[in-house]
Amino acid sequence: MEKGKVDALLGIVFGDEGKGKVVDFFTPRYDVVARFAGGPNAGHTIIFGGKKFVLRSIPSGIFNDGALNVIGNGCVIAPDLFMQEAQELEAAGYTLTDRLHISRRAHLILPTHRLLDRAYEAAKGKDKVGTTGKGIGPTYSDKATRVGLRVGDILENFPEKYARLKARHEQILRDLGFTDYDIAGEEARWMQGVEYMKQFPLTDTEVEINRLLAEGKSVLAEGAQGSLLDIDHGTYPFVSSSSTTVGGVCTGLGVAPQRIGHVYGIFKAYSTRVGSGPFPVELFDETGDRLRDIGHEYGAVTGRNRRCGWIDLVALKYAIMINGVTDLVMMKSDVLDTFASIRVCTAYRKGGEVTDTMPYDTEGWEAVYEELPGWQTPLTALRDEADFPAPFRAYIDYLERELQTPIKIVSVSPDREATILR
Ligand code: IMP
Numbered sequence: 001m002e003k004g005k006v007d008a009l010l011g012i013v014f015g016d017e018g019k020g021k022v023v024d025f026f027t028p029r030y031d032v033v034a035r036f037a038g039g040p041n042a043g044h045t046i047i048f049g050g051k052k053f054v055l056r057s058i059p060s061g062i063f064n065d066g067a068l069n070v071i072g073n074g075c076v077i078a079p080d081l082f083m084q085e086a087q088e089l090e091a092a093g094y095t096l097t098d099r100l101h102i103s104r105r106a107h108l109i110l111p112t113h114r115l116l117d118r119a120y121e122a123a124k125g126k127d128k129v130g131t132t133g134k135g136i137g138p139t140y141s142d143k144a145t146r147v148g149l150r151v152g153d154i155l156e157n158f159p160e161k162y163a164r165l166k167a168r169h170e171q172i173l174r175d176l177g178f179t180d181y182d183i184a185g186e187e188a189r190w191m192q193g194v195e196y197m198k199q200f201p202l203t204d205t206e207v208e209i210n211r212l213l214a215e216g217k218s219v220l221a222e223g224a225q226g227s228l229l230d231i232d233h234g235t236y237p238f239v240s241s242s243s244t245t246v247g248g249v250c251t252g253l254g255v256a257p258q259r260i261g262h263v264y265g266i267f268k269a270y271s272t273r274v275g276s277g278p279f280p281v282e283l284f285d286e287t288g289d290r291l292r293d294i295g296h297e298y299g300a301v302t303g304r305n306r307r308c309g310w311i312d313l314v315a316l317k318y319a320i321m322i323n324g325v326t327d328l329v330m331m332k333s334d335v336l337d338t339f340a341s342i343r344v345c346t347a348y349r350k351g352g353e354v355t356d357t358m359p360y361d362t363e364g365w366e367a368v369y370e371e372l373p374g375w376q377t378p379l380t381a382l383r384d385e386a387d388f389p390a391p392f393r394a395y396i397d398y399l400e401r402e403l404q405t406p407i408k409i410v411s412v413s414p415d416r417e418a419t420i421l422r
Helices: 019-029 079-091 111-127 137-146 151-155 156-174 184-197 205-214 247-254 286-295 311-322 389-405
Strands: 006-011 032-035 044-047 051-055 066-072 099-103 219-222 260-268 269-274 305-311 327-331 340-352 354-355 366-373 407-411 419-421
Touching: 006 019, 006 247, 019 044, 019 219, 019 260, 019 327, 019 407, 019 419, 032 205, 051 079, 051 247, 066 205, 079 184, 099 205, 111 137, 111 156, 111 184, 111 389, 151 156, 151 184, 184 260, 205 219, 205 247, 219 247, 247 260, 260 311, 311 340, 311 389, 327 389, 366 389
Parallel strands: 006 219, 006 260, 032 066, 032 219, 066 099, 260 327, 327 407
Antiparallel strands: 044 051, 269 305, 340 354, 340 366, 407 419
């Protein structure tokens, strides 16, 4: 952490890297914690004070008294879900209103955006993306089409603006033959959410953040989703609709590139993916089931089974390059404790072609593996690197050598003390 800088904490594969576990290590060090992209498609599970919370839109700094929390202009926000999330935190004793600022430039997810999400998915048939159904894609589409509603819109002539956009959506839904819905109840709750939001400072957060940086304050940009779900750099079209990589920090918060300090890249000791799309390391066998069971790989937002496989160096190298990752954070190492040997995907093969760089179209590629010995001993009680079993140390050394980036933090159990700094 450096004064006057923005550090980024990014999941660098397909999301669900376990950011929630390390945020209580990271967030107390920063004056500001900011979300820069995405919306309620994210689900950071955080255990705080012995209670479990799933944060969707609200930054994790909300648990630290001192921190200012910001929902930046690059985010999309669903007022009803935001209200529910905020009220759960308030019921647990956290005060929010003076510590959570929302960008006036962030876009609003309407109930009809969620219908459009479902309608577009249904229309895609077997090519569906497997979205979270939260209306993310349609909201960012409206932003790009320049018809979207922003948070600042709720303060002036909102009913008319809302009615206009809703009518536009209803027309598209009719064109798609998607007419069997009733959103009256949902809409009423959404409008309550709009009113609820008005008690929060709805500000020009980019100006605030830059002022605080100029005063020497530190900012943590808290990522959501993962680098391979980035609209530009992910496995398009099986991606989310925002810039989840470090470039998204600059546009999604309004900070200049030279303000970026450390880029922490979080990954798991193995791979997972939710939703459709290419995933060359996916295991359909008993090993995949074992990784899922031991790692509890079920989605925080949708509850869906996550697809599982061995670690993928092709994907990691690409994400490290795109993000300029300075420090790696390896999560859930203990999930591999019982495996006699551990595989590492070092390249992809299609027909006679082998590549170790991310191909344009990752469909149809199969993983090429190297095999390393497993440690077959529980890591969970370890708190000191000196006690790591030799094969685990060798796994870390191997990854650092291949990825050319230091692994600065290793997590060996869900306990917060089991976050080992190196
Ligand atoms: P959307 O973001 O709801 O449009 O979903 C697009 C794709 O991103 C789908 O494959 C989702 O499963 C995936 N996705 C979106 N948010 C997350 C996340 O926070 N973690 C993991 N996958 C996500």
